[in-house]
Amino acid sequence: MVKWLEGIGNDEDVVVSTRLRLARNMANYRFPYFMTKDESEALTEEILNGMKDNVYDIPYKFYRIRDLSDIEKNVFVEKHLISPNLAKKADSGSFLIRNDERATIMINEEDHIRIQVLLPGLDFEEGWKISSKIDDFLEGKVEYAYHEQFGYLTSCPTNVGTGLRASVMVHLPCLSMTGHINTIIEGITKIGLTVRGIYGEGTKASGYLFQISNQTTIGESEKEIIKKLNRVVLQIISRERSTRAYMLDKRNHQIEDMIFRSLGILKYGRIISSQEAMNHLSNVKLGCDLGMIDNIDSKDIVNLMIKIQPASLQKTLNKELTYEERDVYRAKLIRENIRSLEG
Amino acid sequence: MLCEKCNKNNATIHFTKIINGQVEERHLCETCAKENNELEFNFEVPFSFEKLFTGLIDSIQEDPGKRKDITCPKCGLTYKKFQEVGKFGCAKCYEVFRKDISSLVKGIHGHNTHQGKVPIKTKDKVIQKKAIESLKMELEKSIEKEDFERAAYLRDEINRLREKLGEI
Ligand SMILES: [Zn+2]
Ligand SMILES: [Zn+2]
Numbered sequence: 001m002v003k004w005l006e007g008i009g010n011d012e013d014v015v016v017s018t019r020l021r022l023a024r025n026m027a028n029y030r031f032p033y034f035m036t037k038d039e040s041e042a043l044t045e046e047i048l049n050g051m052k053d054n055v056y057d058i059p060y061k062f063y064r065i066r067d068l069s070d071i072e073k074n075v076f077v078e079k080h081l082i083s084p085n086l087a088k089k090a091d092s093g094s095f096l097i098r099n100d101e102r103a104t105i106m107i108n109e110e111d112h113i114r115i116q117v118l119l120p121g122l123d124f125e126e127g128w129k130i131s132s133k134i135d136d137f138l139e140g141k142v143e144y145a146y147h148e149q150f151g152y153l154t155s156c157p158t159n160v161g162t163g164l165r166a167s168v169m170v171h172l173p174c175l176s177m178t179g180h181i182n183t184i185i186e187g188i189t190k191i192g193l194t195v196r197g198i199y200g201e202g203t204k205a206s207g208y209l210f211q212i213s214n215q216t217t218i219g220e221s222e223k224e225i226i227k228k229l230n231r232v233v234l235q236i237i238s239r240e241r242s243t244r245a246y247m248l249d250k251r252n253h254q255i256e257d258m259i260f261r262s263l264g265i266l267k268y269g270r271i272i273s274s275q276e277a278m279n280h281l282s283n284v285k286l287g288c289d290l291g292m293i294d295n296i297d298s299k300d301i302v303n304l305m306i307k308i309q310p311a312s313l314q315k316t317l318n319k320e321l322t323y324e325e326r327d328v329y330r331a332k333l334i335r336e337n338i339r340s341l342e343g
Numbered sequence: 344m345l346c347e348k349c350n351k352n353n354a355t356i357h358f359t360k361i362i363n364g365q366v367e368e369r370h371l372c373e374t375c376a377k378e379n380n381e382l383e384f385n386f387e388v389p390f391s392f393e394k395l396f397t398g399l400i401d402s403i404q405e406d407p408g409k410r411k412d413i414t415c416p417k418c419g420l421t422y423k424k425f426q427e428v429g430k431f432g433c434a435k436c437y438e439v440f441r442k443d444i445s446s447l448v449k450g451i452h453g454h455n456t457h458q459g460k461v462p463i464k465t466k467d468k469v470i471q472k473k474a475i476e477s478l479k480m481e482l483e484k485s486i487e488k489e490d491f492e493r494a495a496y497l498r499d500e501i502n503r504l505r506e507k508l509g510e511i
Contacts, residue, residue, distance in 0.1 A: 025434065030418045033430045110430070132460070139462045145434035146465055150448065151457025153437050155430045157448050160437075162459040192453075219454025 001303045002079050003101035009121015013289040014237045016169040016209065016302055017080070017120055020127040022135055023154045023163035024113040025145040031155040032092065032108045040092035040108050047107055050141025051096060057134070058098050060105070065093040071320070074311030080118060085109055103134060110155050111163075113138065120299075122233060124166060124226040132222075151218060161218025166226055168233050169198060173208040173286045174243040175236075181210075184236060192216050193232060207278035207305060212236070244290060259287035267338050272331040277308050281334075296341045304337055346372035415439045468508060475504050 009015070025031060029043050051060060065073060065087060073087040076095075081104050086093045092108040106114040115138070117131040138144075145153040152163040159165070175181045185195045198209040212233060214225050247255055262283035265272070272280075281301050288298035306312060308330050314321055317329060346354045352372035412421045418432030422440050425431060437444055448455040461469075482497040 027434045030433045031431060033428065034418055034420065034432045135460075136463060139464065144462050144464075145437075146462050147434070147437050147457075149441075149456055150437055150444070151459065153431075153434050157431070157444065158451055160448060161452070161454075161457045164459070216452040216454070218448060218452045218457055221459035224458075 001300070002306055004079075004081075004118045005120050005299060005303055007120055009119060010123055011237050012121045012299065014170055014172070014240050015122040015233065016171055017118055018123050018127050019080070019119075019167045019169070020117045020124070020131045021165045021167075022113075022115040022131050023111040023152065023159045023165075024115065024135065024138070025153055025155070026112050027143045027145045029112065032089075032110060032112060033155055035092065035108070037091060043112060044092075044094055044107050046142055047105070047113065047138070048096075050138060051105070053141070054137055057137070058100055058103075060096040060098050060103075062096050063094060065095075066090050071311045071314050075315050078306055078309040078312050080306075081116075082106055083109060083114070086114075103130060105134065105138075111159070113142075122168060122230075122237075124230050127166070128222060128226055159217050162220075162222050162225065164217055164222050164225055165213055166229055167211050167213035168229070169209055169211050170233070170236060170240075171207075171209055171282065171285060171289075172236070172240050173282055174247055175240050176208045178243055178247070180239070180243060184239070188212065188232060189215075191228075191232070193229065206275060207282035209278075209282070209305075244286075248290065255290075256292060259283050259290075259292055263287065263293065263338070266334050268335070269331045271327045272334065273327050274308055274310065274330065277330060277334060278305060281305050281308075295343060296338070300337075300341050304334065307337070308334060344370055346370065346375050348372070348375035413439060471504055471508055475501055475508075478504070 004017075009018075026043060026046075029035065029039055032040070035043075048062065054060070063076075068076075073082075076082045076097075077084050077087050079101075081097060081101060082095050083106065086095060086106045086109040089108055094107045096105040096107075098104070102118055104116045104118075106116065115131050115134050117127045117134075119127050119130075147153055151161040154160045154163055172181060175184060188195050192215050194213050194215045196211050197206060198211055212229070214229055217225075220228075262280035266277070266280050266284060281304060284293065284296070285298050285301040285305075287293040288296050288301060307316070310326060313326060313330055313333065316333065321329060344354045346352045347370050349372060352374065354370035355373055412423050414421050415432055415436045416439070417435035420432030420436055422443060425436070425440070431437065431440075445455050478497055478501050482494055482501065485491075485493040485497060
């Protein structure tokens with residue numbers, strides 16, 4: 001299983017993961033967009049040197065983007081361990097991943113330093129504790145760019161202040177199927193939060209997975225930002241749950257049919273695109289969370305959603321595949337995985 | 344109706360600003376509206392934040408003649424260049440373009456003053472600065488009282504703290 005998914009989180013029937021990201025820059029270097037190669041090397045060295053003393057935390061492993069193959073770096077992206085933007089920084093980008101994969105320090109992304117903490121289920125409090133501790137440690141090692149009025153300074157003014165982007169990945173199949181999701185998205189954007197689909201294009205969600213995050217980063221403290229987001233997420237969880245209960249009550253056969261047809265396709269299909277696979281996996285996850293499918297753990301389905309993404313798929317096979325080959329191999333991988341999960 | 348900013352001229356420009364769903368009505372005279380770049384932030388927060396930001400920069404660019412271009416001495420970035428790329432060059436930029444950034448950040452976030460975490464080092468600095476201030480007051484008092492022994496001690500203490508802060 002993807003390491004950061006391991007363990008038990010809160011409200012995992014709806015919330016897949018919680019993520020916190022802190023954007024930080026160093027005072028004495030130009031920001032990444034304007035940096036020379038020498039500057040970015042020196043900065044990377046300085047951070048690595050500082051991290052050497054980090055004996056109180058779990059050990060980290062260091063990677064440079066330029067040392068990774070296309071497939072390798074995209075596996076990190078698909079596992080949500082680094083951002084797609086960092087994967088593109090072939091000349092200057094690098095990152096440190098904590099051995100439990102719950103924390104990543106990205107170097108020379110849009111900002112010099114981006115601390116990311118990723119946890120299973122809903123847990124902003126723990127996420128903030130971990131990320132703030134890493135932040136305190138780094139602050140003692142390097143000189144941060146901090147301004148009395150603007151707070152933590154960032155390349156882009158959309159991140160200035162706290163530098164905090166807090167988000168949850170939520171699975172909302174029933175709110176999506178009933179169309180209630182649109183009202184919710186509208187409401188969420190009105191109070192300064194953002195919703196977007198995961199893996200899909202723009203706001204179109206793939207597998208009914210959505211990411212909800214704060215839009216503004218200055219004017220409220222980190223705790224206030226997190227509290228507001230948490231409150232909204234709790235409301236969404238309860239609405240998704242009540243819609244699930246309602247649909248079970250009114251449309252039991254239809255829901256059951258939909259879920260088991262999806263399971264059938266995943267178990268017996270021979271060619272499957274990642275989009276189709278995501279939709280069926282999403283239905284099966286719902287079946288697990290509703291207790292209709294009781295011999296598969298819902299979290300293994302989330303893990304499978306990551307394993308079937310293009311780079312992860314090719315990594316497992318250890319070679320590059322054409323699109324057609326991918327769909328065939330994806331179907332095979334899913335069949336084998338579902339069978340072994342069912343025991 | 345008088346302009347709510349200067350309370351002198353007639354308010355000729357009326358608009359609503361919507362930030363984070365909060366509706367604010369503004370009534371300004373032409374001079375104040377231009378001065379504060381208020382007009383540029385008259386938009387709704389759309390779904391895509393990136394789009395919003397690009398739009399914001401575009402609207403500032405419509406007014407290129409009025410602003411003389413400043414250059415950041417540390418990284419060489421001009422405000423014009425920032426408007427093109429949407430990214431600042433270094434920490435110093437925030438000081439150099441402070442006025443523009445203040446209104447830009449306010450337009451994006453609805454606020455422009457940080458309320459959250461303060462780096463431990465900065466926190467220590469603030470505490471030390473406050474300590475220096477109170478020592479200075481005490482120093483003045485002891486000079487008034489002609490307690491020169493105490494005054495000499497306080498002066499050394501102030502210098503020691505200032506040195507630690509890198510002020511001397
Ligand atoms: Zn006026
Ligand atoms: Zn600069």
